[in-house]
Amino acid sequence: MPVRRRGERGSAVVDFVLVLVVLVPMFLGILQVALVLLVRNTLASAASEGARYAATLDRGPADGADRARDRIDGAISGRFARDVSARPTAVDGAPGVEVTIRAVVPALGIGGPGVALEVTGHAVEEQPP
Numbered sequence: 860m861p862v863r864r865r866g867e868r869g870s871a872v873v874d875f876v877l878v879l880v881v882l883v884p885m886f887l888g889i890l891q892v893a894l895v896l897l898v899r900n901t902l903a904s905a906a907s908e909g910a911r912y913a914a915t916l917d918r919g920p921a922d923g924a925d926r927a928r929d930r931i932d933g934a935i936s937g938r939f940a941r942d943v944s945a946r947p948t949a950v951d952g953a954p955g956v957e958v959t960i961r962a963v964v965p966a967l968g969i970g971g972p973g974v975a976l977e978v979t980g981h982a983v984e985e986q987p988p
Contacts, residue, residue, distance in 0.1 A: 895964050898935060899976050902960045905930035905940075906980030909958040913945055914982035920945035923958050927980075931960070939964075948981070955983045 905927040913923025924945040931940035942961040949955060958980045963973035 898964045901934045903978040906958045910980035910982035913956040914984045916985040950983045953983045
């Protein structure tokens with residue numbers, strides 16, 4: 860067992876604190892990026908599904924917006940589904956539907972400033988036979 864000098868007592872605590880000062884913010888930053896990406900991907904999926912639902916023969920844009928809200932509420936939180944809009948549009952020259960979702964994801968925890976996200980889903984409307 861190595862012999863320690865008196866001047867080195869307690870140095871492990873200092874080393875531990877110095878490492879934590881670097882690792883904790885890095886870990887929290889990675890966690891926050893993962894949260895923002897999860898919300899963005901969920902919103903994009905809900906917008907696409909809402910647009911496809913609204914583009915079916917017996918549905919309208921309002922039905923697609925409602926479907927997107929339901930998907931968001933079931934997957935993450937209803938507070939991200941507050942600003943959902945749907946409108947008729949042209950998709951590559953064909954009649955279609957566009958569902959747009961806007962949300963703010965808190966960037967630094969619950970009370971911090973937010974990251975504004977806007978995602979859009981498109982679908983070509985079904986035509987009667």
